[in-house]
Amino acid sequence: MYKCVKCGEIIKELPRSIRCPACAFKIFSKIRTPIARKVKAE
Numbered sequence: 001m002y003k004c005v006k007c008g009e010i011i012k013e014l015p016r017s018i019r020c021p022a023c024a025f026k027i028f029s030k031i032r033t034p035i036a037r038k039v040k041a042e
């Protein structure tokens with residue numbers, strides 16, 4: 001996943017050329033997908 005460094009818009013995939021749908025900014029930072037796992041403690 002990628003996050004727009006300007007407005008924080010999150011985009012799942014990053015094609016060759018992409019602009020932020022919200023602000024048209026072209027710089028993104030790669031972020032990890034938060035994985036929530038439920039663990040039972042029994």
Ligand SMILES: [Zn+2]
Pocket residue numbers: 004005006007008009020021022023024025
């Ligand atoms: Zn943006």
